[in-house]
Amino acid sequence: MSLPDRIDPRPPRRIYRWDLDKTYLQTEFDSLRDLLRTAFQKAHEKQAVPGASALIRELAANGDSRLCIVSGSPKQMRSVLEEKLKLDGVVWDEFVLKDNVGNLMRGRFRALRGQVGYKLPAILESRANAPVEAEEVLFGDDAEADAFIYSLYADMIAGRVDERVLNQILAAAAVYPDEAERVRTAWKKIPVSDPVRRIFIHLDRLTPPAHFSNYGPRVVPIFNYFQAALVLLADGHLTAPQVIKIAVEMVQTAGHNIITLSNSFQDLLRRGLPLQQAAAALVQALEGPNALLQALRPVPDIISAFTKRLAALGTPPPPPPVQAVDYLDLIHHALPRTHKARKTH
């Protein structure tokens, strides 16, 4: 038997793309004071959103995946952010930060707050180097334009957006010409495929979920990462015991309890997510031997709470219909919010 002359890592089967602030980290930057505090925080002072690190670790544990982080935080924060991720046991493959100082020096003030001209080329360039068959799940938040950018990205590589519409979007989002050129160049390198399975939007600002209904069922607004884990269980990315591990971390570190978890579960069912089988798998896993469960309440209580929330609803509603996204109509979602708009949402 001959050995191969090179040992390359296996190509990723799945790619998980994360934003950082308000998606992974509990960051406040609505005021100058918040910004300064965030800038001077040490790694151990930064707080992760409950369940986020556990979810990333469980997704990574299945192997064959890549974690790509594209954050709007400035490059100068790289060391402290990397230290925080290491403290949480998060291993990443790509970590892109925004060159805010460079933008400032070049007088590109629109780029300081604009997200489309920064994130869209970054994730397209990353995708250009990924295997065509790799599936994607994306995580963002409701503070900025994540739902818009991620959906546009998914529809661009799936061939559902044409160049004329893209150009109109880039113009409306006031993207600088060189950024627009990066978008077009990277896009052309990507073979047409439809890899994006889910886009999770962490409701950091508790934006009403209907705000995202125009993006269709691919976008799932979530109040917490237990909800993301349940959907990923239904989608086959996680197993039921892995979901329980995530729930346990949220109970142990963030004050979640059986009521908040069962309410979160019911909330997704009410929004038409097909989670009945996932619920059955979860109940089965809860009934099996699992030392982790000692951290929660007695197992019969958990099963009873989940079963009651399920039964309370009667017939499940149909899932929301798949729909085409009218990006030009939704362009206001992509523009930086004014202080007033942030307050009202």
Place this chain on the structure above:
Amino acid sequence: MATKLVTIAFDVMGSDHGPAEVVRGAAQLSLESPHIHTLLVGDRAVIDNALAETKHNGERISVQHASEQISMTEKPGEALARKPDASVSVAARLVAEGEADALVSAGNTGACVLSCARHFQLLPGVRRAALASVYPTRARHGDKDDPFSLILDVGATVEATADDLVTFAVMGSAYARIISRNENPKVALLSNGTEPNKGPRQVVEAHARLASLPGLQFIGNVEGVDIPKGTADVVVTDGFVGNVCLKMLEGVHETVVELAQYAYKESLRWRAGLAMLSGGIQRIKDITDWEQYGGAPVLGFDRIFIKAHGRSRSRAIANAGKVAAKAVSHELGKAIQQGLAR
């Protein structure tokens, strides 16, 4: 000390302003009070649509579908018999089963009280439940400088015995102590004179017994004129008289508002006068704003029930939920039982 988690069931279908108003109130509560969870009972599709459009915290809200509802105009007994899956009935059952700790409804009062009577138990020593109501007064009460007094009963027990009146006094005192943070509330019997021997036989008898009851600050009889003055923190009477008093207070309030509107339209000089008084008028409006109180309790059951006004807006509903949660956290039922045992 960590705040105890409390679940409040809301009968979503009863409000004059439609289910969405109750959902908005519960949604507001989910944002403001992390220790309060809400269980919304009613038409699930209607609730989900309203929730999807409203800023809320999904971790603190659950829904129980109920396919029927009872309108304000229906006869309570008949309606409850005809509609076993009515939202108020389902909500009361869930509270009785321990799925929630208290019930809030803005619906048909008779149907609410009857649902509670069917699903809840009366506290030991309580023969009849009492519907209490708050009303604005000139005097302030308790640690919170509350501008409201409590009157009970206002309609649940039309003819009260002396025993009932004594029980109402104990229940009203416990409620004022807990909700208005009034450590030693002044309790009075409503009569046609302040002398102990004035009034019908049951009032005279209740007076004698309350005067010797330990742990209760009984100040004797008060007359109608003392109600708006706020002479007592808790006014005790039967459901017939209490209801007449309450409706008269509401009528006076509406008449004053109508007179002000008339004056505003009638003459420029009067309008200018009203404009100059606007700060004071706003202040009166603020202190008599019943929405800040949310609702009135039905006292005497082993579970908490807060009856919100039919025309409650979301803020009043949210406040009714807070009042209910406070009554649960401070174990109102236990406080009433301790008062009755003395």
